[in-house]
Amino acid sequence: MEQEFILRNEEESRQFAISLAKRAKKGDIYFLYGELGAGKTFFVTNFCQELGVTDYVSSPSYVLLNEYDAHEFTVFHLDLYRLGHAEELLELGITDFTDEGLVFIEWPQIAEELITQERIEIYFEIIDDHRKVRLIDRR
Template identity: 35%
Template structure:
């Protein structure tokens, strides 16, 4: 499924809508260049989960935890772990936990990612500065059903 966001507000609105369908243990992988809208998306997701705190990129902290919403949100940025892996972070405890995990730069997590997840790739439109195409790919039956719910 592809979704075209014409501006950051539409990216957040789409993420807010997705949040309504999420449940504990869901894992969302966000892939895209710097400035593609990954953190903007996560802000909308947080709002959809009822989290009111300001969402910041976890680039230097690796993981930010937001626990005051309908479900906890674990926002991860593993960009800085390129070449070192994530084995010492205990990511499986988050992935098997009580919240929703959002992982930016998942390609640097290696084999530490779960087998089932929703991957969202952010593609910038070279002709429209704020426009993004969000390409959703389901890995597992649960996420296939999740995409179907969003498409309705």
């Protein structure tokens, strides 16, 4: 399934995240693509709020991995922008937790070969002062 949306402002981006969060299930894996500032972390923050996460959701670009408790499962939030080698992903235990909760991966290119589960891909694009998103559900 492939869909495209134009999100004209932050509120529309928030509603987009909420609509997906309402269908979230343990084991879902989101690959989030797009340039710096395109809205990947913004998406995760609003998605997590809808899931009942009360922790502050921040960009894991230095720590690589954040974990949050949602109502029904754990959320794993990765940002692989600074990751040098795919082997470091194995050290993080990535292949262990993909079934244990819901996973978001910003800058997922380096994980594409390693994570074999079917996933949901979102491509964020900056267009003038709004955003275009392409959603591809490969499950």
